[in-house]
Amino acid sequence: MPGPRLTRAIATLAVFALAVAFPFLASGYHVYQGAQVLVLAIALLGLNLLTGFNGQISLGHGAFFAIGGYGAAILTAKLGVPYLLAVPLASLVCFAAGFLFGFPALRFGGLYLALATFALAVAAPQILAWKGFDAWTGGSSGVSLVKPHAPFALPLTTDQWLYFICLVSAALLYVAARNLVASRIGRALIALRDQPIAAETMGVNAALTKTICFGISALYAGVAGALSALAVGFVSPESFGLALSLSFLVGIVVGGLASLGGALFGALFIEFVPSLADQMSGNFGEGAKALPGAVYGVLLIVAMAVMPGGAAGAVRAIMRRTVGS
Amino acid sequence: MITRRSLLRSGAAAAAALAGARAARAETPGVSDTEIRIGQTMPYSGPASAYGVIGKADLAYFTMINDMGGINGRRVTLISLDDGYSPPKTVEQTRRLVEQEGVAFLFNSLGTAPCAAVRQYLNDNRIPQLFCATGASLFADPKSFPWTMGWQPNYRTEAGIFGKYIARTKPDAKVAILTQNDGFGKDYLIGLKDGLGPERVGQIVAAATYETSEPTVDSQIVTLQGSGADVFVIAATPKFAAQAIRKAYDVGWTPLRLVTDVSQSIASVMKPAGVDKAKGVVTAVYGKDPTDARWADDPGFKAYAEFIAKYMSPKDLIDSNAVYGFGATATMVQVLRQCGGDLTRENVMRQAASLKDFVLPMTLPGISINTSADNFTPIRQEQLATFDGQGWRLFGELLAG
Numbered sequence: 094m095p096g097p098r099l100t101r102a103i104a105t106l107a108v109f110a111l112a113v114a115f116p117f118l119a120s121g122y123h124v125y126q127g128a129q130v131l132v133l134a135i136a137l138l139g140l141n142l143l144t145g146f147n148g149q150i151s152l153g154h155g156a157f158f159a160i161g162g163y164g165a166a167i168l169t170a171k172l173g174v175p176y177l178l179a180v181p182l183a184s185l186v187c188f189a190a191g192f193l194f195g196f197p198a199l200r201f202g203g204l205y206l207a208l209a210t211f212a213l214a215v216a217a218p219q220i221l222a223w224k225g226f227d228a229w230t231g232g233s234s235g236v237s238l239v240k241p242h243a244p245f246a247l248p249l250t251t252d253q254w255l256y257f258i259c260l261v262s263a264a265l266l267y268v269a270a271r272n273l274v275a276s277r278i279g280r281a282l283i284a285l286r287d288q289p290i291a292a293e294t295m296g297v298n299a300a301l302t303k304t305i306c307f308g309i310s311a312l313y314a315g316v317a318g319a320l321s322a323l324a325v326g327f328v329s330p331e332s333f334g335l336a337l338s339l340s341f342l343v344g345i346v347v348g349g350l351a352s353l354g355g356a357l358f359g360a361l362f363i364e365f366v367p368s369l370a371d372q373m374s375g376n377f378g379e380g381a382k383a384l385p386g387a388v389y390g391v392l393l394i395v396a397m398a399v400m401p402g403g404a405a406g407a408v409r410a411i412m413r414r415t416v417g418s
Numbered sequence: 419m420i421t422r423r424s425l426l427r428s429g430a431a432a433a434a435a436l437a438g439a440r441a442a443r444a445e446t447p448g449v450s451d452t453e454i455r456i457g458q459t460m461p462y463s464g465p466a467s468a469y470g471v472i473g474k475a476d477l478a479y480f481t482m483i484n485d486m487g488g489i490n491g492r493r494v495t496l497i498s499l500d501d502g503y504s505p506p507k508t509v510e511q512t513r514r515l516v517e518q519e520g521v522a523f524l525f526n527s528l529g530t531a532p533c534a535a536v537r538q539y540l541n542d543n544r545i546p547q548l549f550c551a552t553g554a555s556l557f558a559d560p561k562s563f564p565w566t567m568g569w570q571p572n573y574r575t576e577a578g579i580f581g582k583y584i585a586r587t588k589p590d591a592k593v594a595i596l597t598q599n600d601g602f603g604k605d606y607l608i609g610l611k612d613g614l615g616p617e618r619v620g621q622i623v624a625a626a627t628y629e630t631s632e633p634t635v636d637s638q639i640v641t642l643q644g645s646g647a648d649v650f651v652i653a654a655t656p657k658f659a660a661q662a663i664r665k666a667y668d669v670g671w672t673p674l675r676l677v678t679d680v681s682q683s684i685a686s687v688m689k690p691a692g693v694d695k696a697k698g699v700v701t702a703v704y705g706k707d708p709t710d711a712r713w714a715d716d717p718g719f720k721a722y723a724e725f726i727a728k729y730m731s732p733k734d735l736i737d738s739n740a741v742y743g744f745g746a747t748a749t750m751v752q753v754l755r756q757c758g759g760d761l762t763r764e765n766v767m768r769q770a771a772s773l774k775d776f777v778l779p780m781t782l783p784g785i786s787i788n789t790s791a792d793n794f795t796p797i798r799q800e801q802l803a804t805f806d807g808q809g810w811r812l813f814g815e816l817l818a819g
Contacts, residue, residue, distance in 0.1 A: 122517035126510065219631045222600060233600035234556070235505070235531055237538060325506045327535040332505045336464065368511075371462070371500045385500055386463050 131259035133360035139313020145351035148286030153210030155338030156217035161318025184315035191311020195304035235329025349405025358404035448522035457515030464502035475743025478729035505535035574609030575819030581613015594647035606653035718779030
């Protein structure tokens with residue numbers, strides 16, 4: 094009987110092997126969807142660091158996603174920066190933005206922070222369309238990017254190449270997040286979430302730790318936004334609406350709060366369930382064509398009722414029953 | 419039906435042509451002997467979901483066509499997918515339509531940003547992107563994007579009509595313009611300058627913009643009034659157009675006021691502005707207003723009302739989005755009829771660009787659709803109308819932008 098550790102390692106390897114093989118087995122469209130899932134998973138990893146591990150609720154991560162996306166678009170399309178450099182640069186901008194936003198956010202706790210970040214999500218599309226930035230952002234017309242082709246005559250399509258860029262980024266960021274959570278800082282993050290007074294008594298610098306956590310979380314969203322802009326080939330204010338920020342929150346809750354592996358499941362959920370809801374509502378006849386939102390709502394409630402701890406919680410429960418005992 | 423006798427009669431040349439058509443048919447995705455499969459993206463959810471009625475009208479119209487036996491013996495299947503007005507979703511859904519569903523082309527997908535997001539992809543793959551449901555002029559650029567075409571009079575066309583009208587009736591006019599700060603506003607200013615002509619561009623004495631986030635446009639109106647203009651072009655969305663009309667009246671400024679196609683709704687613009695204050699406002703229209711009693715006996719309106727009664731719900735009758743879908747789909751059907759047996763993507767695009775004097779039931783009398791290799795704006799004509807306190811009163815001749 095393998096121990097839980099070994100099972101976990103085997104499962105991780107299997108998922109990774111599947112992820113590597115996927116673009117060679119699937120069609121271009123599905124590879125594109127796969128890249129979208131990876132992009133969303135990266136954003137969810139970041140948000141989970143902030144909300145799941147540090148207990149700070151953000152409804153505004155779509156704004157950091159937008160900064161990353163526009164950053165990559167402007168750097169590559171307007172300034173001619175190579176895209177592989179543009180992604181880290183754009184995400185550093187996001188880190189700075191997140192870190193700075195973290196300072197005032199420190200003064201808010203719980204739901205008040207949720208509202209403050211909500212304001213960020215509401216404001217982002219309008220700021221992006223503001224005429225002062227027109228020369229850079231293209232106003233409401235947005236910016237088109239040239240999709241990167243595979244270098245060195247690699248026998249990969251553009252979709253496959255972009256998928257692998259996303260996969261490598263997601264894997265690196267996943268490992269980084271795991272190490273962070275297991276480190277001293279990670280323990281400080283969790284302690285600040287559960288017992289803030291005790292943590293501060295133990296010498297944890299609450300202000301610095303929380304702002305850095307906000308910055309790192311925004312950095313993840315920025316990488317995701319930048320990769321998404323490359324994969325889609327276009328950014329506009331409409332790309333980063335309020336619904337995006339809310340879907341991130343849905344993603345981490347469905348995937349499992351404070352679970353990094355859950356990010357992948359959360360990403361699959363927010364990528365596919367809305368389309369599934371659309372198709373299902375279509376099956377109820379023409380009259381229900383306008384009800385994908387209602388179907389989505391029902392699916393969401395069912396998911397939460399069946400898996401109250403998110404997908405990660407459900408997996409843990411199954412593991413406990415089969416392997417653990 | 420091609421019989422042996424007809425083949426023999428029309429000889430070897432026709433046989434060769436037929437074989438050619440067969441081969442081409444096999445190559446065009448979505449086209450079989452019995453079906454033409456096409457796709458579109460629509461905002462059934464999200465901030466622009468009110469436009470979803472356009473998609474429903476498109477679907478209903480094709481149902482009607484199929485009930486009547488289809489087009490040249492083929493049924494038309496329209497796959498209409500929700501994109502929530504989000505460009506990344508539009509890209510995904512459009513790729514699904516093209517790569518998974520294997521549609522022949524895209525028809526009437528809605529929104530400026532969503533259509534812009536997939537324009538390059540569709541042009542790279544030589545797939546027609548027909549009759550984009552948006553007024554932005556960027557979908558009438560056959561030189562750079564030969565596979566993309568809009569449908570309604572675009573903002574530049576309409577502003578051009580206003581410009582020409584001003585130049586003809588008020589040659590010494592001093593013009594002030596208020597625009598929303600986005601592609602719509604920019605298109606409008608460019609079109610107005612085109613219409614006025616190079617020698618009159620200087621007559622635009624004041625131009626102000628607003629952001630959709632601003633609470634009011636009062637300060638812009640006061641500034642524009644200060645310019646001493648006697649013509650006021652309002653390129654604004656309904657809320658701001660209503661404010662502009664009311665404020666201009668309240669400060670005692672009485673220029674000739676022109677409002678756009680976007681803000682000619684009586685319920686959401688004229689009434690909030692105050693019907694007395696809005697009296698005399700001029701706009702340009704191309705469609706028959708389904709609430710206007712004048713069309714009650716009009717055969718075009720009757721055909722539309724019959725369609726609504728049979729294939730949609732009664733509340734859709736007065737929805738301008740239903741009129742829109744009805745017209746756009748009728749245009750699409752005409753293109754497919756013109757294609758005959760040759761439904762290659764090249765021919766669909768060629769026929770879309772060779773519509774000649776095609777008349778729609780719900781456009782104003784005299785308006786016809788014309789396209790050519792360098793004219794990708796199907797509807798270019800409009801008629802001016804003035805608000806008389808109750809409704810729009812058409813006047814003058816048809817004008818072309």
